[in-house]
Every structure is written in structure tokens, then in C-alpha cells.
Amino acid sequence: MVPWRATDDGFVGQDVLDWYRRFAEGRPGAIVVEATGIRDVPSGPLLRIGDDRFVDGLRRLVDVVRQGSGGETRLFIQLIDFLAIRRRPEPEKFFERFLVVRDGHRRALSDTLSDSRWNIAPESDVRAMLSTLAPAALESVLDARELESLRRGHRERVTDEHLPHIRDLPRMLPELFASAAQRAERAGFDGVELHYAHAYTMASFLSALNTRADGYGGPRESRVRLPLEVFRAVRGAVSGDCVVGCRFLADEVIAGGNRVEDAAWFGVEFARAGMDFLSLSKGGKFEDAREPKVGQAAYPYTGPSGHECMPTVRSDARGPFGRNLPLARSVRRAVRDAGFATPVVASGGINGFAVAEDALERGDADIVAAARQSLADPDWFQKILLGRGEEIRRCKLTNYCEALDQMHKQVTCQLWDRSGVGDVGTPGVPMSRDGRRRLVAPEWRP
Numbered sequence: 239m240v241p242w243r244a245t246d247d248g249f250v251g252q253d254v255l256d257w258y259r260r261f262a263e264g265r266p267g268a269i270v271v272e273a274t275g276i277r278d279v280p281s282g283p284l285l286r287i288g289d290d291r292f293v294d295g296l297r298r299l300v301d302v303v304r305q306g307s308g309g310e311t312r313l314f315i316q317l318i319d320f321l322a323i324r325r326r327p328e329p330e331k332f333f334e335r336f337l338v339v340r341d342g343h344r345r346a347l348s349d350t351l352s353d354s355r356w357n358i359a360p361e362s363d364v365r366a367m368l369s370t371l372a373p374a375a376l377e378s379v380l381d382a383r384e385l386e387s388l389r390r391g392h393r394e395r396v397t398d399e400h401l402p403h404i405r406d407l408p409r410m411l412p413e414l415f416a417s418a419a420q421r422a423e424r425a426g427f428d429g430v431e432l433h434y435a436h437a438y439t440m441a442s443f444l445s446a447l448n449t450r451a452d453g454y455g456g457p458r459e460s461r462v463r464l465p466l467e468v469f470r471a472v473r474g475a476v477s478g479d480c481v482v483g484c485r486f487l488a489d490e491v492i493a494g495g496n497r498v499e500d501a502a503w504f505g506v507e508f509a510r511a512g513m514d515f516l517s518l519s520k521g522g523k524f525e526d527a528r529e530p531k532v533g534q535a536a537y538p539y540t541g542p543s544g545h546e547c548m549p550t551v552r553s554d555a556r557g558p559f560g561r562n563l564p565l566a567r568s569v570r571r572a573v574r575d576a577g578f579a580t581p582v583v584a585s586g587g588i589n590g591f592a593v594a595e596d597a598l599e600r601g602d603a604d605i606v607a608a609a610r611q612s613l614a615d616p617d618w619f620q621k622i623l624l625g626r627g628e629e630i631r632r633c634k635l636t637n638y639c640e641a642l643d644q645m646h647k648q649v650t651c652q653l654w655d656r657s658g659v660g661d662v663g664t665p666g667v668p669m670s671r672d673g674r675r676r677l678v679a680p681e682w683r684p
């Protein structure tokens with residue numbers, strides 16, 4: 239879970255150490271450290287692992303988790319690659335600077351305005367005229383991609399093969415992931431989780447919307463090619479003791495996207511390739527995200543697919559609890575039917591003992607994962623083990639934490655601040671930058 243705690247240049251600092259120590263104290267079976275960037279490029283306060291200089295900090299993170307959990311918690315790190323996305327521009331700026339003026343715009347203007355002089359108009363006049371057009375008229379002049387850039391901010395896609403750095407992704411990514419995995423192993427992690435889910439590069443290769451024409455898009459066999467090449471490069475770069483699995487989508491929840499049948503097929507291929515675990519998520523895509531305000535970037539958890547990724551109490555009749563379990567069950571069944579015993583991890587609305595235990599008993603999954611419930615109460619497993627379940631702070635599934643993530647603010651839980659233990663204002667309790675929220679969950683001693 240990205241908590242926006244890394245330093246501005248992507249290093250582990252004290253806030254990151256405090257964050258993971260607190261989760262380790264709950265002694266979960268495993269922690270997967272937040273999505274960590276594999277490239278050596280600035281990406282704000284997101285953790286990075288794209289160069290050897292990040293290894294020392296990550297080793298300190300491993301150490302605090304070993305200490306905090308008494309060595310009981312296995313520790314993985316999630317490796318991510320993502321493409322560029324710009325903020326939604328001021329319309330004036332978009333027409334002045336970003337739009338690449340084409341003859342098609344001139345032709346469309348001359349048709350729309352019934353004036354053939356626009357066919358030969360200078361670029362500056364075309365820009366000026368476009369910036370005065372009403373939204374409906376713009377729709378007949380700009381193409382779909384340009385309209386998207388105007389209304390949502392420009393977003394690169396894996397299908398932008400005309401751009402050299404996008405065309406080269408299949409050549410670049412295996413090595414980038416492999417080097418990152420090697421650093422993770424050197425830092426002491428037990429393994430890595432390859433991020434093949436949500437709105438990011440590798441999920442976009444798997445997506446049914448991937449129409450690349452270079453053998454890495456189109457049918458499933460081609461879409462899975464790069465994810466398998468990345469896996470093989472990673473597997474070959476780390477020792478046999480290092481666990482390598484991936485997180486991918488059991489359903490993309492967008493028009494024309496992958497459904498559970500695709501996920502089951504990919505799951506079998508990943509298992510056949512030798513992945514150590516398959517972790518399933520759902521949705522979380524840019525394609526159906528809400529239009530951001532001017533100056534903000536689109537956030538992939540704001541549309542229907544976002545809701546399926548982090549289901550809330552504002553749900554349909556099925557409700558948010560264990561909402562994604564039937565999908566995990568289908569993928570697991572396909573993997574088992576193909577003769578593989580690869581463990582399957584399920585997540586999404588798992589926030590209590592009964593939901594988790596029933597999922598395991600029914601065979602929906604081999605391992606249950608809980609993001610928000612563990613944020614709300616990092617000790618919830620211990621409390622169950624000790625028969626003190628009534629002390630658990632139950633996640634409200636209202637996504638206050640996700641709203642903080644969307645604003646790139648330090649992620650905290652609304653249940654921490656008035657828990658009765660070291661409430662806001664108590665001397666010595668670390669506070670968020672805005673001074674209003676606890677930065678780590680309240681202490682709990684068994």
C-alpha cells in the first residue's frame with residue numbers, strides 16, 4: 239500500500255521505517271511493501287529501487303520488519319513500472335503549447351465553420367480559433383486522443399508504438415525488473431511481487447485493449463509474452479531462495495477489457511512458467527476514471543473499476559465483503575485443473591476472521607490478503623489468535639485512506655486519531671504534515 243512516506247527522491251526515511259515497523263508488530267504472515275519504482279527517474283515520494291544507491295535504505299526497512307515481527311513475517315517488495323501521465327491542462331495552455339496542429343484540424347475547422355480559408359490558415363490562427371470553440375464543436379475537430387488529453391491530461395499507452403521509448407518497452411523492461419529484483423534480494427527481502435495489475439505498464443500489456451502489432455499485443459498468447467519474459471529475466475537474476483510471484487487482475491472491469499476467463503488463462507501460463515504465487519486484484523483502471531479537475535491528474539480508482547478494486551460500503555446488493563473471492567476461486571480452479579499447485583492470494587473487502595476463514599475453507603484462495611483492514615488495525619490477526627476479537631478496530635470501508643492517496647497526502651486511517659491511545663495532540667505522537675492526523679497506528683500490547 240503506497241503511503242506517500244518516502245523522501246522526495248524515493249529513499250527510505252524514518253517515516254517509512256516507522257510505518258513498516260508498526261505493521262510488522264502485528265506479525266502478519268507476510269507484508270508486501272508498496273509499489274516501488276524500478277526505474278532511476280524522479281517520481282516524487284514513491285519508493286524507488288532503480289539504482290544501487292537505494293539498497294541501503296531498503297536493507298534498513300528489512301531490518302525493522304525482522305525486529306518488529308520477531309522474525310515471523312516474510313517480507314516481499316512490489317516492483318512496478320508505470321508510464322507518463324500529465325495533469326489536466328488549462329485549455330489555453332493545451333491549445334497554445336501541447337496540441338500538435340495537423341492538416342486534419344484545418345480541414346475540420348473549414349467544415350465546421352463553412353470557410354475554406356481555414357484549409358491554409360497559419361498554425362497560430364488555428365490554435366487561437368480552437369481555443370474559442372464550444373465543447374460540442376471541438377468534438378468534431380479534435381480526435382479522441384486529443385480530446386482525452388484536453389479533458390483528462392495526456393496519458394501514454396503501451397500501444398503508442400510510434401514513440402521509441404514505448405516501442406522499446408519489451409527490450410527494456412526485463413532487464414529493469416531483473417536488476418530491481420536483484421537489489422531487493424541484496425537488501426534482504428524474501429521475494430518480489432511483480433506488479434502486473436491495475437493501471438500500470440505490465441497490466442496494460444496483459445489487457446485485451448493491447449493491440450500492439452509487434453508480437454506483444456493482440457491475442458492472449460502475445461499479450462502474456464512480455465510478462466513471461468520479465469518473469470524469466472527476474473527468475474534468472476535472483477537465487478532459488480528468492481520468491482517471485484505477481485499480482486494481476488482477475489477482471490479489468492472496463493469495456494473491452496480482460497474478464498475472468500482471460501485471468502484464468504494467464505494464471506495457468508504464469509503457473510506453468512514457475513511463478514511462486516499468484517495474487518489477484520480487480521479493476522483500478524484509467525479508462526473509466528473520473529475526469530480530474532484542471533491541474534490534477536486522473537486517478538485510476540475513481541470509476542466503476544476503481545470501486546471494484548477497493549470496494550466500499552457504498553456498494554450494490556452484494557456488498558463489499560469478500561467481493562472478489564468468486565473470481566479468485568475461478569482462477570485457482572483453472573490453475574489446479576491444469577495440474578499446478580501454485581498458491582493463489584485473494585484480496586478485496588476481506589476485513590474479518592469469518593470472511594477470511596470461509597474463503598480458505600471453500601478453496602477460493604490459499605492465502606488471504608487485507609490492505610485496508612490491516613491499515614485500520616495492524617494487530618487484528620494477533621487479536622483473533624488471542625481470542626480478543628472484540629478489540630479489533632474494524633475497517634469502515636469508506637476509503638478515507640484512498641482519498642488521501644489520491645491527493646498524494648501521507649496515508650493514514652480515520653480510526654487511529656480518536657482510538658483512546660495517544661490521540662491527536664498527545665506529546666510524542668508523530669503527526670502528518672498537516673498536523674491533524676496520527677502517522678502510525680496506535681500502540682497495542684497483548
Ligand SMILES: Cc1cc2nc3c(=O)[nH]c(=O)nc-3n(C[C@H](O)[C@H](O)[C@H](O)COP(=O)(O)O)c2cc1C
Pocket residue numbers: 239240241272273316435485519547548549585586587588607608609610611639640643649
Ligand atoms: C491507500 C492505498 C494504497 C494502495 N497501494 C497499493 C499498491 O501499492 N499496490 C497494490 O497492488 N495495491 C495497492 N492498493 C490496493 C490494495 O492492495 C487492495 O487491492 C485494495 O485496497 C482492496 O483490498 P482491501 O479491501 O483489503 O483493502 C492500495 C490501496 C489503498 C487503499
Ligand code: SF4
Pocket residue numbers: 610611613614632633634635636637638639640650651652653
Ligand atoms: S481510513 Fe477508512 S477505509 Fe481506510 S482503513 Fe481506515 S477505516 Fe478502512
